[in-house]
Amino acid sequence: QSALTQPASVSGSPGQSITISCTGTSSDVGNYNYVSWYQHHPGKAPKLMIYEVSNRPSGISNRFSGSKSGNTASLTISGLQAEDEADYYCSSYTGSSVSYVFGTGTKVTVL
Amino acid sequence: QVQLVQSGGEVKKPGASVKVSCKTSGYNFKSYSISWVRQAPGQGLEWMGWISTYNGDTNYAQNLQGRVTMTTDTSTSKVYMELRNLRSDDTAVYYCARDLGSYCTSSSCYPIGYYFDYWGQGTLVTVSS
Numbered sequence: 001q002s003a004l005t006q007p008a009s010v011s012g013s014p015g016q017s018i019t020i021s022c023t024g025t026s027s028d029v030g031n032y033n034y035v036s037w038y039q040h041h042p043g044k045a046p047k048l049m050i051y052e053v054s055n056r057p058s059g060i061s062n063r064f065s066g067s068k069s070g071n072t073a074s075l076t077i078s079g080l081q082a083e084d085e086a087d088y089y090c091s092s093y094t095g096s097s098v099s100y101v102f103g104t105g106t107k108v109t110v111l
Numbered sequence: 112q113v114q115l116v117q118s119g120g121e122v123k124k125p126g127a128s129v130k131v132s133c134k135t136s137g138y139n140f141k142s143y144s145i146s147w148v149r150q151a152p153g154q155g156l157e158w159m160g161w162i163s164t165y166n167g168d169t170n171y172a173q174n175l176q177g178r179v180t181m182t183t184d185t186s187t188s189k190v191y192m193e194l195r196n197l198r199s200d201d202t203a204v205y206y207c208a209r210d211l212g213s214y215c216t217s218s219s220c221y222p223i224g225y226y227f228d229y230w231g232q233g234t235l236v237t238v239s240s
Contacts, residue, residue, distance in 0.1 A: 001173070003155065036226035038156070045206060045230035046148075046156065052224055089156050093225035097170040098144065098161040098212035100225065105155035 004029065004090055004103035011109040017078040020106045022090035023071060028101055030071035034093035037066060037075045040105075041086045049088075050075060077108070085110045113137040115207050115231035122237045123197050130193040131234045133207030140188040141165045146210040146227060147181065147192045149203040159205075162190060165215035197238045207231040 005023040012018040022029065022037075029035055037050040048057050050066035053073060063078045073092075077084055090103035118132040133145065147159040160171035162181040169181050180193045190207060208227035213220050 032225070034225040038227075040156070045232055046208075046227075047230075048226060048228050051211075051226040051228075057228065091156075091158070091226070093212070097168075098146075098210065098222075098225070099170055099172075100146070100158040102148075102156040102158055 001101045006103040006106045009107045011111055012080045013111045014080055016080050020075045020088055022073040022103045024092055025071055028092040028094045029073050032093045035073040036091045038089045039086045080110055082110050113229045117231040117234045120235040125240055127197050128195040129236050130191055131205050133190045133231050135188045142215055144210045144213040145190045146208050148206045151203040163213050199238050202238045204233040204235050206233050
């Protein structure tokens with residue numbers, strides 16, 4: 001199973017909006033509404049930000065939103081803040097029992 | 112509150128084995144399955160496999176088949192990940208994560224969703240001669 005494709009880096013100024021794409025195939029992203037997104041600060045545990053394409057867990061800011069079209073999912077961060085600077089990973093269910101694939105990861109920089 | 116606490120860092124020689132533990136608390140251990148995820152230096156997250164804490168069913172990533180074994184100990188609410196025949200490219204931080212892909216009651220197991228809602232703090236495994 002090949003990793004989902006994400007841009008290596010995305011940057012924006014405070015207050016701006018950015019979007020991170022996550023491209024898979026018809027066997028993973030395109031076939032299931034089970035895309036999740038994780039925020040990862042170096043040295044810390046990853047944190048769930050979005051599940052099932054567009055749902056936010058309790059406690060996650062509504063500045064984070066998710067969507068999907070065909071084989072590509074997207075995470076949008078609006079009103080960018082300094083604390084949003086981190087690595088972001090998408091993940092998709094791939095079927096066949098319980099199995100997953102992660103994206104290649106995107107480093108978000110707040111200018 | 113839900114917590115996943117992993118064992119400490121390890122240094123191993125090539126060809127050796129490592130066993131990392133993940134102690135869970137704050138919820139019914141047998142209700143939620145666990146996945147293991149690793150991150151090599153400078154690399155992204157990689158899903159390694161999944162284990163049902165209810166019945167021990169497993170599913171491993173294809174590239175690790177034959178080298179990885181995941182087990183559970185219900186008496187201590189711990190999950191273990193053993194990786195054998197270590198190579199230098201197994202050097203990574205290893206995470207356990209609570210997996211919603213199989214939620215089990217006394218009568219059945221079914222997916223709540225396919226994602227990881229709580230993570231352990233990570234265990235650095237260094238493979239070096």
